[in-house]
Amino acid sequence: MSIAEFVTQLDGDRRRLLRSIEGLSDGEMRAVPAVGDWSVRDVLGHIAAWEWEAVKAVGQVLDWHPGRGYDRDHAEDLEQFEQLRVQRPAPAVGLRLGAHMSIAGGVSKALERGQSIGCQAIQIFTRNQRQWKSKPLAPEEIERFHRIQAQTAIGPVVAHDSYLINLGSPDDRMWDKSLRAYTLELQHCQALGIPYLVMHPGSHLGSGEEAGMRRVATALDQAHGAAPGAAVMTLLETTAGQGTNLGHRFEHLATIRAMVQEPGRVGICFDTCHVFAAGYDMRSPETYASTMAELDRIVGLEWLHCLHLNDCKKGLGDRVDRHEHIGQGAMGLEPFRLLINDPRLAGLPGLLETPKGPDMLEDVENLRVLRSLLERQHQVQD
DSSP, X not given: OOHHHHHHHHHHHHHHHHHHTTTOOHHHHHOOGGGTTOOHHHHHHHHHHHHXXXXXXXXXXXXXXXXXXXXXXXXXXXXXXXHHHHHSOOOOOOOEEEEEOOOTTOHHHHHHHHHHTTOSEEEEOXXXXXXXXXXXXXXXXXHHHHHHHHHHTOOOEEEEOXXXXXXXOSOHHHHHHHHHHHXXXXXXXXXXXXXXXXXXXXXXXXXXXXXXXXXXXXXXXHHHHTSTTOSOXXXXXXXXXXXXXSOSSHHHHHHHHHHSSOGGGEEEEXXXXXXXXXTOOOSSHHHHHHHHHHHHHHTOGGGEEEEEEOEESSOTTOOOOOEEOTTSSSSOSHHHHHHHTOGGGTTSEEEEOOOOOTTOHHHHHHHHHHHHTSOGGGSOOO
């Protein structure tokens, strides 16, 4: 495809999309479930921003710049894209909010459940997390998962590994069992196109933190080696620090990443309840800034790819993992307001793991509370 054809196709795609929504009322434009809180106009703003980036790249090849023309074909098309950029700037966005969804009835059902309560992102188990053995994912269920994700536009989908897994165990039999299970879950994620697999770093069970972290790193190397070049990233989750659990200090996460052979395949998941229970305060702008600065210094915010949004039943530093509804625990609303409006976290999945019943009304309320904390300057505008 020539440069001129590329620019023409971009313009044609934009025009067809605009024509497809002609005549829709503002209410109808807000009612599209596939884009969550975004209206169609908001989506068009992002499309326009992407188109403009593409056009700027073309312009560099053609030695074209905004504000002055050039004597090649399609100058008019490029000028129109500049006008589109001015008319529809990309809106600021916060976290991609959602919750952990049940996979009862099949992994694709989690997407339908998430869509029903307005999730932008979700977390799932890829198998029954209470059992070591699991059935292979059926090809038709994998296809259905991909199809429904495309229809709902929910993303990213994040997976969480089974709580039975302990890659830090000093017991060889348990470690081998955990390694096989974790490797299988990586393969499930790869088949489903899930980019992140969250895991608790495990427990050293008395062998000591250094020995436990080395066991985790060795296991990750073997699991990643079984799926070379896979697009799935392991996310080490911050923990509350109960018992001999690893991960309650940011240094644990940094050390494990430094120990693995491919640190680029290992990121982190920030659980608000766990971090608070581990002793990191976030209840004021000052303590929030301090905690995030420490995370950035020790691990690097560029490796943060997911947040679990949970209030905490217990107090600061109690090292007890008990999730509470947003604003109803010891943390209060302020940490969540600060997270929601932190521009460094924009676009990351922010996922609830709070208690709920089968009707998920608790998720609906917690999501409402979180969205109410988004400050005016960060809200998406029509």
